[in-house]
Amino acid sequence: MPFAGFNMPINYKTGIINEHKNVRNHSGIFDVSHMGQILIENNESYLHKLEKYIPLQLKNLIKNRSHYSFLLNKDGGVIDDLIISNIDIKDKPYLYIVYNASRKKEDEEIFISCAPNAEKIYNKNCLFAIQGPDSINVLKNIIDIPNNMNFFDILISKYDNNEIIVSRSGYTGEDGFELSIPNESAENLITDLLKNENTMLCGLGSRDSLRLEAGLSLYGHELNENITPIEAGLSWALDKERLEDKNLNGNKILSDQLKNNLSNKKIGLISTNKSMLRDGMTLFDNNNNEIGKITSGCFSPNLNKSIAIGYIKSEFNTDNPIFCEIRKKLELLKINNLPFVKKNYKKNGSVYE
Amino acid sequence: MGAYMSEKKYTKDHEWVSIENEIATIGISNHAQESLGDIVFIELPSVGNSVKAKDEICVVESVKAASDIYAPIDGEIIEVNNNLENDAAIINQDAENDGWIFKMKISDSNQYSDLMSEDEYKQFLEQ
Incomplete structure (x- = not known):
């Protein structure tokens, strides 16, 4: 390929x-x-x-x-x-x-x-x-x-x-x-x-x-030039002092984002049946309103189900049901905290999240 | 004249068809399962549906991609392989026997004759 x-x-x-x-x-x-x-x-x-x-x-x-x-x-x-x-x-x-x-x-x-x-x-x-x-x-x-x-x-x-x-x-x-x-x-x-x-x-x-x-972001999927690290849920990787430094690109925007509410949030999703979640699929709430999109999806060999990462509107209450359009049908998904599988890093290496 | 099993034929969409007493059994070719990789899910067609050749009637999902399965000829879906619901990987293990996907009652046997023989399909793959 x-x-x-x-x-x-x-x-x-x-x-x-x-x-x-x-x-x-x-x-x-x-x-x-x-x-x-x-x-x-x-x-x-x-x-x-x-x-x-x-x-x-x-x-x-x-x-x-x-x-x-x-x-x-x-x-x-x-x-x-x-x-x-x-x-x-x-x-x-x-x-x-x-x-x-x-x-x-x-x-x-x-x-x-x-x-x-x-x-x-x-x-x-x-x-x-x-x-x-x-x-x-x-x-x-x-x-x-x-x-x-x-x-x-x-x-x-x-x-x-x-x-x-x-x-x-x-x-x-x-x-x-x-x-x-x-x-x-x-x-x-x-x-x-x-x-x-x-x-x-x-x-x-x-x-x-x-x-x-492992819930890790991939460039071109969860990350691109229109998404900041904070919107991507990766603010842990920023040095917060640098956000006050005018020498850093976008420092004002990032510092504001850190203090205020974001319009979107990153979530993990699991298929409730056997269909596969894929990049680009649209997410809906109970009332058929579009609330977001999947950015990565695959079959998870560990969970034996399809899993995905996506962005949804922050105001969406994740206690409510969430649906994904798959081949013109709406299928119920389960929201899952990231990561799907616990990281297994050596010692104090919880570096990622 | 008793029941007879016809020679297996192939479509350009990498499906195989064999006919016994006007009932066609359809699956995807071994070449197709190899290129799809691990198959994890299949959405089976609905029994009772009348379909035309080239209609998209079901979907095979592998770890790599979703692939449409087309009706190879006109007819009515009369049976599906329910074993695949629980274990779609049967297609990886035995695409051209136990991994059959559905059966149709066919309405025009000429359409079947137009499909490729095994040798013709091999040549088609080499092109």
Whole structure:
């Protein structure tokens, strides 16, 4: 399937549901080399320019930690969501940013305008995610992982005599790691990982159903340039002090949104029968009034039902029944708090929500 | 002349049809189930409905997408495979036997003759 200019597998041999369950119960390996990876020198002038777009205090980022954040446009809308880390590479301090493949053009325009010598590394480094409770066991014989590494910690390790960037992170709701590794060692690493017979290669299909069960937002679905992080229910990821800083894009709008009521809210939904909820379906109240839309839907292998994330009008009382139009019929849905499946991060890593 | 089972024929929409005593049994081809991936739900057609060839009569939902199932020929729906209600994955396991979806009483057997043979369908898939 074509995806952001890449030819990506939706699934491998055993299918989406099997890959999904293998990640929840054991582990699975995702090739996410299509994603953007960039290194920006950690100096004050660059940080100041980046802080126009990124709602964090970049000079206070803790070394060897990652943060979930955004690039914001002048209205506070989300240009992209990203993971930004403070890490030394060959004794030089950098910000290492991983961002969405579909937003490379927009993001890189900003990165280069802030830091002209920013170095895109995705052409020379592959990015693999190994996800699931057994990830540590699959990895530990191959790569040196300290015992005290927590979720969202990041460090430099070695493989094949090459330096690789290892972060304990991912987007499935499970414990796991992401490995940025030079292309020439990538195939060896995958071969080594797959020697563990309980792991398997996984495609985009299970990546989507895993992140949806974990209630995580996906750019182009829950997030876009017309939605602010606050409207997307992600205000926990904003540094509140930055909202008072005029240097931050959309700071006034964001700060007002935080104090006032929003017009929409994000909700989780579960199908009450067996039909599938999909992106774009319209939601209705008891009186046939349109109250919102689904932004992501899939079959949940863990719940054995279809699940969805959507936005509805804030004034809608969620004790009332909510319906979705599926093939011209209205079907009753159940509202479910996000996430659908409890996150399973290592230690104090309740970083996401 | 006793009951006979005709050769299995295929449509361009990746359905198979076999006929026994003017009763057609219809399902989706093995190729179709492979490309749909894990099938999780099927909305079966209503028994008693008269339908025309190419009418959308039911929907198969896989983890990837919803796909319409068309009537391959004119006729009346006389039976549906209720086993699929509880376990639509039967289609993944055995699309062209146990995974049959519905049966029709057909009104024009010429329409059946116009469908592709198994060899013709294989060639069609290679195009």
